[in-house]
Amino acid sequence: MWRKSVRAPYYKHLIRNMIFTILAVSFVPVFFVSWTIYYAFANAYHEKVNAHLVALVENHKRQIDAFLNARLADILFLSENFSFAQLNDPEFLQAKLLSLKNNYSGVFVDLGVVDADGNQVAYAGPFKLSRVHYNNAPWFQAVMKNQVVVSDVFLGLRGFPHFIVAVKRFDGDKPWIMRATIDFIAFNNLVENIHVGKTGFAAIVNKKGELQTKPRFQFNVAQGCFGRFIDCDQPLTREIFSEERPDEHGQMTIYVSALLKNKEWLLVFQQKVSDALADQRFAQRLSLVIFVIGGAGILAMALLLSIRMVNRIATSDQEKEMMNKQVIESGKLASLGELATGVAHEINNPVAIMVEEAGWIEDILTEKEFTGNPHMDELHRALKQINTQGKRCKEITTKLLSFARGSGSTIGMVQLNEIIEEVITLSSQRAKYANIELHSSLNPDLPEIKASETEMHQVLLNLVNNAIYAMEKTGGLIDFKTYPREDKVVVEVSDTGPGIPEAVIGRIFDPFFTTKPVGQGTGLGLSICYGIIRKMDGDIQVKSIVGKGTTFLITLPARNASI
């Protein structure tokens, strides 16, 4: 339809504009709203995750500190409540270890009493460690200096990772030391319990960068906040410290660290950002999918709506154009009507006078003195001819008047087949001279239509005259066809003439448009046909192929509606 019309670029432009507008109006707010919500949500979620991890680490820091302090308190209690002599008794010591083990299942591995020279004077525990010298052990040196110590984790003599809790006491002015070994596994559990998501885990390091626990995953001491912990020039100032930085694989990782045990140890929690924000990523992806699907929907809708709308606009444009054409056409016919009325009057009056005067001569000729005149017959013939030609003039003006005015003829039930037969009879003489064959295939079941017989005559005669004129030199065939179609009657008049050139086919129904030489045609024939057919709610169309011929297609309503 409109794709082939001259206005196709305009309609395409219209479609583009509509699609663009719909998309802009739909997407811009959606985009901004989504972006704002996303940004706010991401920020809030990030902060929440961070706060959660900080709280978790802080909690565990307290727990671990409490654990270590409690163990120290246990030993302090033992050493304060029992004398050096009592504790020197291995059996007494064994009993104490047993009670400690009962109270804190599996935390204490062994107990020992060490003298000021570092000799273990009494021992209770699973290893054969009595009489062992500890004077070179770092924890021994530390306890002699600091009264109490919780050592780093080390392998020691027994070959298992463990750490020592020790206190210094005085028996008189002779110092002695009470020490206990804490089971590494029990301590390790405290830290190992911290695991969040898939990649979140914790570990403890000492100032030398040695791991104090067994981390769940590979743990790179060089990463995160350890540098500042180990490197004393840049000490960590806060108890809890959280940061984000890429790990050794370049993945963004959250590091949360807390100082433990009088800032000697550092509890470090680390988790990959992608893992910590997994829920957010999921929501992000889901909304992206929704956005894409919704966007596709909007796009499809915009496309569909625009095309449909433009189709409708194109249709109404076409209707408007047709209406305009009809208005112009009827305007032309109206002015033609005025002209014809004037012409008819101006011609009829003089013609009437001529005819009457001729009649008067005839009247005079009946007088007695003219009887027997030898020229009487000739005079009568001439006067009769004047009368006949006068009548002919009248007929022409009457027709011009009635066709232009669209009235002046009686309307009744008309069988088009009969009219076509009459037209064929009327035209056959002319057709014969031009070597044109007239042919008809008329449907006998054609319903009658309500029309003016003279008007239908005029329409068909006009078409036939045009066809004969077109084929005057070449000869050819004129074919009449009638058939009913739905509630309509269709008449086709085809010729095998030269056809109507594309350039003039749009103008053939215009009044005064003619291709005939000056003085030979008025250019009214087809416009009169057009006026008559349109007045009857019918339609006249022309199809023409240059060199092949022309077909006029007349469609008239078969119903008995008033015209």
Next chain:
Amino acid sequence: MTIANIMLVDDEVPFVEAMTRRLTKRDLEIHAAYSGEEALQKLAKTSSVEVVILDIKMPGMDGIEALKQIKSRFPLVEVIMLTGHATVETGIEGMKQGAFDYLMKPCDINDLVAKVEQAARKKRQHEEKIIQARVKEITSRRE
């Protein structure tokens, strides 16, 4: 005795003259008028006119207007419209206003005479009925 006493109204003088000659020869008495106004004046003076042959398109008072005036002032006078401008609309309009018939120029003289005769007959019948009605009225009054 003439067939009828008629008035011919047309602004075309030669037409009126030709028609007058031809109709007079056919035993009709013709009064000529060249406009609607003139026709009305002459009708007022000449009560013997039975039929008016009236052109529709005339300068000044046109045929339809003249017809209305004639019908209101001289209701018994029959009018035949004769025009070069005949269309169904003007014809119907004329008939609605009480014209006896309408003919188109140029018309056959014999047709016109026949129409005039019919119109005159109708006029006389009308007159007769009116006379009879008056007589009846007078006689019934006497009783």
